[in-house]
Amino acid sequence: MNVDQIIDKKTVAIPGAMGDVTVQARVARDEAVTAAGKADMSASAAGASASQAGVNGRQAAIDALASDPTVAQAAAQRALSDQDLTRSTWAPDTGAPGMSFGVSDSSGRVGWLAMDDAGGIPDHSRRMISQAVISDVADATAASTGVSKAESPDGISFAVLDRTGRSPLAFDASGRLLPACAAAIAPSLYRPIMTATRSRTDRITCAGDSLTEGGSPGPSYPARLADMIPTATVTNLGQSARMSQDIATHVGASIATVSAGVIPESGPSDAFTITDTPHVGKHNTSLGESGLLAGVHGIMRYDGVFTREVDGDQTSVPDGTRFLPDAVAQADAEGLFILWAGQNDLAWGYPYVDTAPADCFRAVAAMLKASVDMPRMIVLGVHTVGLNYLGDIQRQNTNLKAAIREDTGVAAIYIDIHSIAVTKGLAMAGITPTDADKQAMASNIVPPSLIDNGPHFNDAAKHLVIAASVEHMLALHDWKH
Known part of the structure; x- marks a missing residue:
């Protein structure tokens, strides 16, 4: 193997944590040792810390190939150089929480790879890379990754390892991702760093029902969040008594169109038939939404009755006309999006109780994906204060987490509000548990000392x-600006 081959292979990085010095030097050393048939990697180099990997790698290469210092020095110099190398000082976003690392080549192309906090591969990532090739180096850890092996005619040079030793990707002798890997994770692979867009963290939209709007005395949780992140603009689009379908329509993630009809000169119209695309669940038909229908501003109740705001000429409404809620203009699809939906589906959402929050997430994810390459979402789970709804919220949250693991192209972080409130909510709020609290927590429901009314959290809990x-x-x- 000549110097050019060694140098070419180093165009793929093996990133670690933010700010680490990359370990290309170690790879360069290993390849140089193999090429010359010289000594194995020294114990001191193997145990080198990430911050010293470049220095130790260079020295090990020189020591191992003292008889041919030109090769060793050239490989080590290139491994230590910023030129033509992608260094691991930038951590890309992925489609799942707890990202461990991403893979970049020297052209600035990025392979987005999601890893959970334990270093494992989330289900949606495992599906994407189910055909990934794992080198002999990683055979011992193949079982822990859960990624199936496949044969490749290109041969394998090395595998990318994270700090736990897991290896989900492999590269050929020129340092390029194997075709089987690239095909399996397309189109998520290779998003240009300079042109790919991500959700802005200085703009946050909070969508939901009364839990988001406020629901109890004291500031809402979005208002409290704005105080915690003063450099970000936080918009509260919560509306009381809204179901998942209402929330999706409110922010523009689900398009509401109406059947043909007429808006009268004044007063309510005859009921239009509303069609939602995508369909998420049921509307709360007793509630209304301000917005435009056929250029006329007014209130659309979700039983289909539209009442214009100002008297005017009778207006014909063609079949398929969209009702456009005013809130759509406030839903910032280019900013970070926080969704908390599903609480009211428990009471009124049958037969979509279990599925509506998950479908609402999918609709919002698709809307965001149409605006930015790499959207970011925080998704809050549903909670309960009563045993009668415990099974329902568990199914809701299970379906919601499954939807988040799907390949939506959105980096979504799930927060299990119910479990947090039950297991450590009182401690977080500085509240000493009462006997009633202890009984509730033992039954896996939210303790009453965190609740103001119904399912609404009190000011301390918010x-x-x-x-x-x-x-x-x-x-x-x-993600904090």
Whole structure:
């Protein structure tokens, strides 16, 4: 193997944590040792810390190939150089929480790879790379990745390892991702760094029902979040008593069109038939939404009755005309999006109780994906204060988490509000549990000392449990502006 081959292979990085020095030097050393048939990697080099990997790798290459210093020095110099190498000081976003690393080549192309906090591969990523090729180097860890092996006519040079030793991707002798890998994870692979767009973290939209709007005395959780992140603009689009379908329509993720009809000169219209695309669940038909229908501003009740705001000429409405809610203009599809839906489906959403929150997420994800290449979402799970709804919220949250794991192209972080409130909510809020709290927690329902009325959290919980949990996850994933 000549110097050019060694150098070419180093155009693929093996990133670590943000700010780490890359370990291309170690790979360069290993390949140089193999090419010359010289000594194995020294124990001191093997145990080198990430911050010293470049220096140790260069020295190991020189020591191992003292008889041919030109090759060793050239390989080590290129491994230590910023030129033509992608360094691991930038952590890309992925389609799942807890991203461990991403793979970049020297042209700035990025392979988006999602890893969970334990270093494992989330289900949706495993499906994408189910045909990935794993080199002999990674055979010992293949079982822990759950990725199936496949044969490749190109041969395998090395595999990309994360810090736990797991290897989900392999490259050929020229340092390029194997075709089987590239085909399996397309089109998520190779998004240009300079042209791909991501959700802005300085603009946050919070969509939901009364839990988002406020629901109890004291500031809403979005208001508390805005206090915690003063550099971000936080928009509260919560509306009381809204179901998942209402929320999706409210923000423009589900398009409401109406059957042919007439808007009278004044007063309510005859009921239009409303069609929702995509369909998420049921509307709360007792409620209305302000917006435009056929150029006329007014209130559309979700039983199909439209009442114009100002008297005017009778207006014909063609079949398929969209009703455009006013809130759509406030839903910032280019910013980070926080969704909390499903609570009211428990009461009124049959037969879509279990599926509506998940379908609402899918609709919002698709809307965001149409605006930015790499959208970011925080999704809050449903909770309950009563045993009668416990099974329902467990099914809702299970379906919601399954939807988040799908390949939507959206980086979505799930926050299990119910579990947080039950297991540590009182401690987060600084509240000493009462006997009633202890009994509730033992039954896996939210303790009453966190609740103001119905399912609505009190001021302490909105601030120190809900907003604090969201802020924590934003900071943890480097999404906090």
